[in-house]
Amino acid sequence: MELGVKICGITKPEQGRAIASLGATALGFICVPNTPRYVSPQQIRAIVEQLPDETPCDRVGVFLNASVEDICQTVENANLNCVQLHGSESTRFCDDLRVAFPDVKLIKALRIRSIADLNQASIYEPWVDALLLDAYHPDQAGGTGRTIDWAMLKQFRPHCPWFLAGGLNPHNVLDALNLVSPDGIDLSSGVETAPGDKNLRQVAQLFQTLKDSKHENTTICD
Numbered sequence: 001m002e003l004g005v006k007i008c009g010i011t012k013p014e015q016g017r018a019i020a021s022l023g024a025t026a027l028g029f030i031c032v033p034n035t036p037r038y039v040s041p042q043q044i045r046a047i048v049e050q051l052p053d054e055t056p057c058d059r060v061g062v063f064l065n066a067s068v069e070d071i072c073q074t075v076e077n078a079n080l081n082c083v084q085l086h087g088s089e090s091t092r093f094c095d096d097l098r099v100a101f102p103d104v105k106l107i108k109a110l111r112i113r114s115i116a117d118l119n120q121a122s123i124y125e126p127w128v129d130a131l132l133l134d135a136y137h138p139d140q141a142g143g144t145g146r147t148i149d150w151a152m153l154k155q156f157r158p159h160c161p162w163f164l165a166g167g168l169n170p171h172n173v174l175d176a177l178n179l180v181s182p183d184g185i186d187l188s189s190g191v192e193t194a195p196g197d198k199n200l201r202q203v204a205q206l207f208q209t210l211k212d213s214k215h216e217n218t219t220i221c222d
């Protein structure tokens with residue numbers, strides 16, 4: 001199966017456009033106030049409006065324990081088609097969001113410290129379109145650059161598509177993909193010059209590396 005590639009923490013229209021053209025299947029926007037990559041719904045809409053028609057990609061809002069009302073308002077105002085829940089949102093919350101927005105794809109992120117944390121995955125499977133595994137950090141919710149112990153994920157086979165996230169970059173991505181087989185990968189700080197300022201050279205290097213190793217791109221959670 002081909003690999004989805006989500007590039008997260010987009011803050012600039014020209015970078016969103018370039019990254020979509022390079023082959024990203026999803027762009028992520030951090031909708032978590034008081035974090036370094038935060039973008040307002042208006043900023044997201046301005047970026048989304050400039051995305052190239054010829055290389056469509058998912059537009060993912062990343063939320064952390066926000067209310068259903070706030071998420072719905074942002075989805076509408078920013079023109080998102082996918083929501084990533086990166087906090088401690090319950091399955092009931094996922095269902096509420098699904099009822100409010102049946103056409104919006106849902107990704108539940110889990111922050112993985114140990115094999116025990118992986119048990120959470122099966123609980124969410126029926127309620128979401130995809131899972132995302134990120135590394136645990138005691139003080140930060142995401143975008144930390146920390147990697148999961150990939151060896152721990154060798155047997156991870158959920159019944160829905162899943163993304164591998166956490167500290168991936170053009171240099172270590174093949175090491176990760178040699179150990180685990182996610183449906184998609186998600187990169188943020190590993191392709192950045194500074195928080196929210198993407199390094200297009202590194203993004204291009206990522207796609208070249210994947211191409212050379214025959215991991216091509218596709219949209220997941222359709």
Ligand SMILES: O=C(O)c1ccccc1N[C@@H]1O[C@H](COP(=O)(O)O)[C@@H](O)[C@H]1O
Nearest residue numbers: 008141142143144145165166167188189
């Ligand atoms: O990137 C952020 O600032 C962020 C803030 C709050 C919640 C999630 C956030 N980012 C998510 O973190 C992972 C991995 O990031 P990295 O590659 O380790 O830098 C990614 O899923 C982002 O969506």
